[in-house]
Structure formats: structure tokens, C-alpha cells
Amino acid sequence: MPVINFSYEYFNQVLGREITKDQLIDMLPMIGSDIEHYDDELVKVEFFPNRPDHYSVEGITRTVKGFLKMEEGLPDYTVSKSGISMTVDSELQEIRPYTVCCIVEGISLDENSLKGLMEFQENLHWVLGRDRKKVAIGIHNLDVLKPPFTYMAAKPDEYSFIALETSNKMTLQEILDDHKKGTKYAHLLDKFDKYPLIIDSEDNILSMPPIINGELTKLTENTVNVLIDVTGTDERAVNYALNIIACSFAETGGSIKSMDVIYNNRTVETPDLTPKKMYVNLVNARKILGIELSADDVVDTLHCVRLGAEKESNDKIAVLIPAYRIDILHEVDIIENIAIGYCIRKIKAELPEIATVAYPDISKTFENRVREIMIGMGFYEVMSLMLTSEKQHYVNMRLDEDDHVMVAQPISQDRTMIRKSLLNGLMEFLEDNKHEELPQKIFEVGDVAYIDSNTETGTVIKKKIACTVTHSNANFTEIKSITDSFVSNLGLKMKLETSNHPSFIKGRCAAFKGIYENIEGNEDNTKGSVKGFFGEINPEVITNFELEYPVIAFEIEFND
Numbered sequence: 001m002p003v004i005n006f007s008y009e010y011f012n013q014v015l016g017r018e019i020t021k022d023q024l025i026d027m028l029p030m031i032g033s034d035i036e037h038y039d040d041e042l043v044k045v046e047f048f049p050n051r052p053d054h055y056s057v058e059g060i061t062r063t064v065k066g067f068l069k070m071e072e073g074l075p076d077y078t079v080s081k082s083g084i085s086m087t088v089d090s091e092l093q094e095i096r097p098y099t100v101c102c103i104v105e106g107i108s109l110d111e112n113s114l115k116g117l118m119e120f121q122e123n124l125h126w127v128l129g130r131d132r133k134k135v136a137i138g139i140h141n142l143d144v145l146k147p148p149f150t151y152m153a154a155k156p157d158e159y160s161f162i163a164l165e166t167s168n169k170m171t172l173q174e175i176l177d178d179h180k181k182g183t184k185y186a187h188l189l190d191k192f193d194k195y196p197l198i199i200d201s202e203d204n205i206l207s208m209p210p211i212i213n214g215e216l217t218k219l220t221e222n223t224v225n226v227l228i229d230v231t232g233t234d235e236r237a238v239n240y241a242l243n244i245i246a247c248s249f250a251e252t253g254g255s256i257k258s259m260d261v262i263y264n265n266r267t268v269e270t271p272d273l274t275p276k277k278m279y280v281n282l283v284n285a286r287k288i289l290g291i292e293l294s295a296d297d298v299v300d301t302l303h304c305v306r307l308g309a310e311k312e313s314n315d316k317i318a319v320l321i322p323a324y325r326i327d328i329l330h331e332v333d334i335i336e337n338i339a340i341g342y343c344i345r346k347i348k349a350e351l352p353e354i355a356t357v358a359y360p361d362i363s364k365t366f367e368n369r370v371r372e373i374m375i376g377m378g379f380y381e382v383m384s385l386m387l388t389s390e391k392q393h394y395v396n397m398r399l400d401e402d403d404h405v406m407v408a409q410p411i412s413q414d415r416t417m418i419r420k421s422l423l424n425g426l427m428e429f430l431e432d433n434k435h436e437e438l439p440q441k442i443f444e445v446g447d448v449a450y451i452d453s454n455t456e457t458g459t460v461i462k463k464k465i466a467c468t469v470t471h472s473n474a475n476f477t478e479i480k481s482i483t484d485s486f487v488s489n490l491g492l493k494m495k496l497e498t499s500n501h502p503s504f505i506k507g508r509c510a511a512f513k514g515i516y517e518n519i520e521g522n523e524d525n526t527k528g529s530v531k532g533f534f535g536e537i538n539p540e541v542i543t544n545f546e547l548e549y550p551v552i553a554f555e556i557e558f559n560d
Contacts, residue, residue, distance in 0.1 A: 009041075024064075027064060050327040066304045075251075080257050092152070092153050099232075100268070103228075104225070104255065107226060107253070109223055136210030138209065139213075140219075145204060150198070164212050206227070243273060256273075276323075279316060281315060285338055295317060305341040307334075387417070396545060397424050419449070422466035429442060430470055430545065443465060443467035465555070512532060513530070
């Protein structure tokens with residue numbers, strides 16, 4: 001998780017008021033942080049990924065002002081029109097299709113704020129951007145540029161510029177091959193014939209997203225006006241990132257001005273800082289928190305955490321969520337903020353009125369047995385989210401899309417459905433760790449969801465286990481041996497069947513059942529047994545996940 005380093009002196013400077021070290025150290029955990037270290041001058045604070053607005057000192061002081069009653073309620077950020085535009089090249093649709101931008105005027109930078117801004121930018125790259133894969137941010141000195149701007153697709157040797165922290169011009173291809181940032185992030189563009197580029201009306205190059213900015217627009221302590229651009233593959237995520245950065249600049253007196261982003265078939269004005277309206281029911285809040293709060297009390301606590309709140313009735317509060325708060329998705333998130341505003345320390349712990357005797361859940365006992373077997377065979381366990389996307393789950397795995405449980409309000413384009421298989425999650429894990437040593441042997445035990453109209457909820461949850469192995473000599477014989485050992489350790493016998501699973505190489509995949517032997521001679525009695533498939537992953541799937549070595553895998557479903 002991101003760690004924010006800052007001095008008490010700089011914090012008080014941004015806060016506009018002096019508080020003691022002890023006051024700050026006492027307060028920070030109450031706004032959802034974990035203090036890693038502190039001394040007489042500096043504090044190192046860790047924040048969870050759900051609050052990227054706290055990745056800057058400006059964001060932290062905004063919340064602290066509410067606790068100190070310096071400023072309460074919804075922050076008011078005025079956005080005026082700049083009259084400046086960014087035109088988006090239609091050729092970027094398959095490369096990096098989305099961009100949002102704005103201008104912030106009248107900022108003041110010093111050594112501390114410049115360092116904090118760079119760290120803020122990189123933390124957002126990690127949390128929202130998936131290490132620039134989904135979102136990349138550029139912050140430029142506007143005063144050396146000539147609007148309007150163009151976001152274009154350029155040939156590798158068509159343009160050259162001086163990249164950040166260098167002194168010689170390099171072509172786009174040379175940057176990918178020789179620049180330290182280029183070699184690190186070249187994999188994000190290596191599938192394409194053209195690369196993204198942002199230029200002004202005089203062909204000055206601002207940046208080559210998502211790789212590197214130009215030295216021309218480098219920020220200094222003399223910078224007064226900035227252009228912020230955010231590019232990416234997820235339109236919602238790029239908007240979130242822009243809102244968070246723009247609001248952070250506004251906290252230190254910057255004036256936000258919008259820009260028109262001109263696509264082939266639409267024009268979008270960004271940023272849109274319109275608050276989102278939600279509601280919280282006091283009955284639910286009292287039940288969850290276990291404390292009696294009036295409607296007026298709840299309004300006050302929400303103002304304390306910088307949310308807008310207004311009583312609509314004795315049991316219903318309308319809440320306005322600022323554009324930088326991307327973590328509030330449900331009523332329970334508002335109730336959590338009520339607890340924070342009330343002060344979690346004031347909520348007294350209570351013992352349950354009913355005494356119970358605990359015992360292991362039978363299903364968990366079986367899961368633990370499965371884990372012991374896999375670990376005993378030299379595998380490492382991973383745990384991934386149940387949410388995935390149709391692209392990762394179906395397209396990348398060469399599967400035809402079928403009925404599946406979809407997310408009604410997905411927060412990003414890569415979390416739009418609930419998985420029906422564990423394999424694509426394991427393949428994603430291998431993709432993220434392809435720089436690590438081989439062989440890699442991983443497994444996961446987890447839930448999947450299927451559509452089932454015969455159930456009350458319309459869905460059914462199943463338990464599965466899957467494993468993958470990758471190294472230069474991985475083959476069918478190895479995965480058959482692994483599967484057979486696993487099934488045997490469960491006390492079952494493996495019965496093989498033919499299979500042409502699309503994710504596997506044809507002729508190098510098999511389906512199977514793990515059955516109990518000698519149950520009155522009835523092999524169809526499979527109560528408590530397993531079924532699944534194993535084999536060598538298709539090379540197309542391996543390429544889709546940008547892997548370079550053979551991958552073998554099995555996936556097994558447990559029967560009730």
C-alpha cells in the first residue's frame with residue numbers, strides 16, 4: 001500500500017494552522033491510516049487503496065480540517081471554462097483510447113510540494129493505473145506551451161523529443177529501447193505499430209503516454225500554471241484520477257479550468273466535479289453502529305468527514321459525495337464515514353449477549369486439507385478477486401461468452417462480472433510476475449458463481465481449485481502426474497475422459513472425475529467427489545497474457 005512521507009512543518013504549512021506532533025499522530029489513525037514510523041521531524045503514513053485522495057498532504061489536510069472544525073461539509077471547488085481543447089486521434093481507439101484534462105492556474109510550488117506531487121502521481125499510477133497500464137498521468141508547465149492540443153497516434157520514428165531527465169532528442173522507438181522509463185514500460189505499447197503522443201499547436205511534444213513526459217514541460221519551483229492530462233484504457237478511471245489531482249491542487253489555492261476533449265463523435269468537458277447524491281437510512285446506521293444518533297447528529301458527523309449532508313426526514317439523510325471520493329459506493333460506506341466522524345474510539349466494545357462454543361466449519365476443514373495437499377506438492381497459494389472482466393475471462397481464455405453474473409455498477413472496466421473459473425485469475429497472476437524466476441507453481445481455492453434460475457437468488461456459488469505451472473519444459477505428462485497425485489491424496493481414483501477445452505491445446509487436454517473406489521461396485525456414486533480438466537494451455541492464451549513460456553494447468557470443481 002502507498003506510504004506518504006512528510007514533515008510536520010510542511011503539513012502545518014498546508015493546513016494553515018499549527019498542531020503538535022502528538023495531536024497529528026493521535027488523529028491520523030482515526031481517518032483510516034496506519035502510521036509506519038515517526039520521529040521529531042517526519043512522519044511516514046500508510047493509506048489503504050480505497051482512499052487515493054489521501055495520497056497527498058493536501059488531501060490529508062482537507063480531511064483533518066473537518067476534524068478540527070476548520071472547514072466542514074462538502075468542499076466547494078469552482079470550475080471555469082478555459083476555452084482550450086484537446087483533440088483525440090481516432091487511431092488511438094485500439095491503443096489507449098481515453099484522455100481527460102484540465103488546467104490549474106495560480107499554483108505555488110517549493111521543494112517539498114514538488115517532491116510530494118511526484119510521489120502523489122506515482123502512487124496514483126500504482127493504485128488507479130495498475131502501474132500505468134490503465135491510467136497514466138502527465139502534469140506539465142502550461143506557460144511554455146501553445147494551445148490547442150492534440151492526442152495522436154504517431155509512428156515510432158516519426159517524432160523525436162527530449163524526454164524527462166535527458167538532454168538529447170530521441171525518437172519514440174529509441175525511448176522504448178534505451179530510456180530507463182521506456183524499457184520499464186515498453187510492454188504497454190509493444191503490441192502496436194503506433195504510439196500515443198500529446199503535442200501542442202506548434203508541434204511541441206508534451207509527453208508520450210504512458211511512458212514519459214518531455215523535458216520541455218518539466219515542473220519547477222517557478223511553475224505557476226499547469227496542464228494535467230490523464231490517458232488510459234478505462235474512461236471512468238481516468239476521470240477519477242483527474243478529479244483527485246485537480247481537487248488536491250485546489251486545496252492550495254489553485255484555480256481549476258476545464259478543457260474540451262474532442263473525440264470523433266463527441267465532445268466531453270473535463271473535469272466534472274459534480275457531487276454524487278446518495279441516501280442513508282438512520283435505522284440501518286443505528287443497527288450497524290450500535291449507537292443512538294439523531295438525524296442532526298448524523299448530519300454533523302458527515303460534515304466532519306467533508307461530505308455534504310441534509311436531513312430529509314427523521315430517518316433519512318441525503319448525502320453529497322465529492323468527486324474525489326471514489327470509495328463511496330453503497331450506503332454502508334456512508335455509515336462507515338458516520339462512524340469515523342463520530343470517532344470510532346467513542347464506540348464502546350460490547351460482549352455478545354449469547355455465549356457460543358466455536359468449532360471448525362466442515363467445509364473449511366476440507367478446504368484446508370486441499371491446501372495442505374497443494375502446498376505439500378510445492379505450490380504457492382494465491383488469492384484473487386471474484387470480480388473479473390469479459391475480456392479476461394472469455395476473450396483471453398478463448399472461450400465463447402455465455403450467461404454470467406454481471407456487476408450492476410462496476411467501478412472499472414476490468415471488474416464487470418463474477419468469475420466462473422479460476423484459471424484466468426491465475427494467468428493474470430503469472431502475467432504480473434513474469435519477471436520472477438522459473439518455475440512458478442501457484443494454486444487458488446475459491447468461489448465461482450453461475451446463473452441458476454432454480455434458486456431463490458438466481459445464482460449458485462460453487463467451490464473450485466485451480467493450479468498453473470510455468471517453465472520452459474512444462475508438458476502434459478507433468479500436469480497429469482500433479483492432478484493424479486492431488487486426486488489420490490483426496491482418497492479418490494481418477495477416471496479420465498476426452499476433452500477439447502478451448503483454453504488448452506487440442507489433444508493435450510483431458511477431463512476427469514475423481515470417484516470413490518468400490519462403493520458397492522457403483523462408480524456413479526460420486527458423493528463428495530470431484531470433477532475437472534487438465535492439460536497444456538493453448539499458445540494463443542499464453543500470448544494473450546503476454547507470457548513467454550509453456551503453461552500447464554488443472555481446474556477442479558467440488559461436488560456437494
